[in-house]
Amino acid sequence: MAEAEARRAAAPAMFAAPSIEALKRDDGAIILRSRMPLLPTVRCTGEWLEHWGRHYPDRTFLAERRGDSWTWITYGETLAQVRAAASWMLTQGLGPDRPLAILSDNSIAHAVLALAAQHVGIPVCAISPAYSLMSTDHEKLRAMIRLLDPGAIFVAQREPFARALAAIEGLHHATIIAGDGGGTSAVALQSVLATKPGPEVESAFAAVTPDTIAKLLFTSGSTGQPKAVINTHRMLTMSQQAKGQLWTFLREVEGGPVIVDWLPWSHTFGANHNFNLVLAHGGSIYIDGGKPAPGLFETSLANLRSIVPTIYFNVPRGFDMLVTALRADDTLRQKFFSGVRCILYAAAALPQNLWDALNEMSRATIGRPAPLVSAWGATETSPLATDCHFFAERAGNIGVPIPGTELKLVPAGEKLEVRIRGSNVMPGYWKAPDITAAAFDEEGFYKIGDAVKLADPDHPERGLFFDGRITEDFKLSSGTWVNVGALRVAGIAALAPLAQDIVIAGHGTDEVHFLIVPNIAACRTHAGLTDSATAGDILGHASVREAVAQGLAKLRAEAVGSSRYAARALLMAEPPSLDAGEITDKGYINQRAVLTRRAHLVARLQDDAAPEVIRPTRN
Template identity: 70%
Template sequence: MLCPTLWPKQPGTRLRPIPDPGEEETMTATRGDATSLFATPKTVAEHRADGSIVLRSPEPLRDSARCIGDWLEHFARQAPDKIFLAERDSADTPWATVTYAGALRRVRAAASWILAQGLSAERPVVILSDNSIDHALLALAAQHVGVPSAAISPAYSLMSRDFDKLKSMIALLEPGAIYVSSTKPFAAALAAIKPLHSAQIISGNAGDADALAFRAIAATPETPDVTTAFAAVTPDTIAKFLFTSGSTGTPKAVINTQRMLTSSQQAKAQTWTFLEQSGGDLVILDWLPWSHTFGANHNFNLVLRNGGSLYIDGGKPAPGLFATSLANLKSVMPTVYFNVPRGFDMLIAALRGDEELRRRFFSEVKFAFYAGAALPQNLWDALEQLSMETVGRALPMVSAWGSTETSPLATDCHFLAERSGNIGVPIPGTELKLVTSGDKLEVRVRGPNVTPGYWKAPELTKQAFDDEGFYLIGDAVKLADSARPERGLFFDGRVAEDFKLNSGTWVSVGTLRVAGIAALAPLAQDIVVSGHGGDEVRFLVFPNVAACRAHAGLPETAGVNEVLGHEKVRVAIAQGLARLKQQGANSSGHATRALLLAEPPSVDGGEITDKGYINQRAVLTRRADAVARLNDDVSGAWVGL
């Protein structure tokens, strides 16, 4: 289908970069073809006597909605027949859609059932399944009447063997209702958690005899209690619980209030100024899971707040699933495209080999947004080049930064960055405190978008904030230009991941990981940096097996060990290590050895989230034997300089 453009095209107009001092804010850039996309970034820096720096936007945060339900009610009145959500089972089936009016009708009906069950923050709605229309409507129904929802990553139910993390989450939340798309694939998980709750099981499959069909719940006659309960929702009402990814430890239930969600989207509207003029033309095709803040609070709420249309992508950047995403991209041409670096990596490979996909993808998309991890520069350059070749302009690439605890927006790169990695400036209403930590600047966050704490974990909550109420996010940043903070910040890794060599030199794991992936491209999918207390840095490499197989010229039937052991692959890895060293880095800025890992990262082992974020510490701990082989001077397993 053809989608409307995000804003009216105007000949000769361009996307604005950051103006130099004294220049007019209406100056133009060399990329993009639209005007008034973003607000000009402005940042005030307060230098304190203790050496810390507080950054904030001089633009005050305007009033935000009372709750996200107000958005749904508004667009059900103003654009009742507009498509809100769409999904399909496969590339061969038509899109099933629900309008704003239809969504509100089913939300209020399901909310009547929720109230009748006596659900509350102490007995919330838990959702174990992937994104779907039913998933969205059930979550919105709960939140509409002040009952939190909690979407839990399906990986904990479908990929886990011991269900330990799922059990801990259910025990913590004590849900009153649990939703699955169908009971059959979740049977083992449901059996494992059965002793831990007394919840009603709800299924999206009306044929499941062992569960209550969501279809029946969404057909419940609406009661007057819904209007009363909706009116009682306040900005401080808990909207949802989102679990941390576990990338830094055991998953914690982060309290997300209505204020957090609505203030975050208000700040987004003030930085992405086109939303106020043409947000209703927003068309997004998105796979990012609603069990994480990027997909749920940023993308889903962006559509809902602005009256856009969200097409739920049943694919994802994973083997065997990305073909679905590509077929969907040919069907629905998004006006803004969101993904994580792994997704862009796979998309670029597909775009290079499919002219029709290139033409359709670049025809409507006005800019691309990456988050979840730093985007390697080679991917940034490749996407710009492909867009230049296809439509004659370089596709603008923007990003943002935050966490589950900041719902998620804390900074926004609403300007043309010169290279990948710029996470932008503080959004209106949010303050960043930069504190010296070793040779880095640790960043802390305060604002209405920040969580009040973790559910039933007062000690963890206390430890998460400093004495001024700034959230201790654990990340480090660098100023792009210390004299001009409006030029943005660069992510500088996680403070806890960095380590020292025995020379006393600090290794910036986050920075080196991105540089290493770029140097070993396209053979490295991800990298874990080792060398704690040693003489030199070494890499554990999760390979892009498909790229390695192609580089070696091996058939699809070739096994992983055969592929990774092929001489052409080993030579290419060695050449990549040499390239990294030639960039002029000292001992802390390059690796001398690399070990290719045949086993992919483990969900049960806490090595990876379903967004593809690698937990460095968990990998090093779980794969101590691999680290030992990497450090064994006589081992033939590793590749060296």
């Protein structure tokens, strides 16, 4: 507890103290809930924009980089454009059954159109640009458009989306809105924003209720085919009300929180958590055109050098790249740690080595550890279900139930399956009653499929740790269970920085195996090769293979039992495929899809004579 105490003492009071009750039932289940009551929420998300647009019309709401400078829009300007676009949508017949679909990435135009639809009771669905721009067959995009039957579709530019628009032609009766001008097949965004709003906008806004559908968000597909999750206004406003009660420092930030964020608005983390947090508290969003990928993260770093965020959000892969950049840039490191009030990682477990690195650099830079926290939930929970509103001892603590939410921990073999109930939970999947019914248990708890464990069974206020997905864990031939989630994180840390991700194999065999998604850039650097080197040259280099072998040996030396280390590994030259469902556009691995599609590699791992198989170095 010494580290946690030091963090609490070093940092200013930022959060409400957690107070959790745990009810142990006769059937073995444990009910966890916050003792803090959920305070009343606003009627709909449009109430936030109306408030800030009227009371602080000149405050910057959104900004995006164009060349070397930022272009921004104020709350007052946003409200005016939202009313204009909403009027256009109503005249075009969009409504509860004819949603707005957005194919383009984050932008001011994207935000204005999405807010306009929500403002007047029209569901909006932001579809990941990867399904339009990275996919080769567009099958998932076609399925999504068929399901949505949208009334309008927005693309920022027509040329990059030409193939995608051609692929869905004939599957809809939507009007295409183009950000770069109209024509015979599209309406120009500027003409939409030039619409003069009439009384129908105010009437439609007044008719929005907490149960009105605000959004349809497709699941990532990491556990099957993407499904359209219904997000009501109640879900979104409840999530931010709870966040504001727990993150008390948000009320103290003059001018509202500032974020520099790349996380896509087609996902619940970037949209419902980050975007709505800023909107609810009257802050500013600087849209980051980069992302944690080779060739793109440099853009993110340039934006961080320009704007210091109040809160910094990212996924573990982004923190991996940030740590490297901060170590190499004294000025950026000083600016970052001096300005950021809170750092939040989510969407996947953060390896302990990255947690330690951020804290060590923070201490060396500003004399105290970083306020590093996490949260947990899903698209179906809008997304907040738990929040780590305290200073944890180590990485992985996902916090405690938020006000208004109950968790049910159900014994499942050696684990505790977690289920969720509350007004933050979806009413169901769009046009999928059978799938909806199967997603809830007999008491109305949403069955997310995750497992958790209590940090301290006697003190539930100390939080929970993610304990993997129930469907991913498997047994070795010895009958020993393999905790895929925990082993994946430990493996990435042991192989850092050479492993970008790991797929765990070994079902029904007597040992665990790794299929490693390599960090090609890090492997190239380690091998001392030039940019012209092929993936085969890099992954076959003796120094890379030896480093992997040493990482496997390190993991084995630290493990207790055969289920906690890998006896063999393969470096995959072919990256995971989006079209094959092996990976989402944010880089999350679908373990089952990879193991199925690459069964030949799983078989190679079991071949004693296969020369490409890497084994731990013998001491």
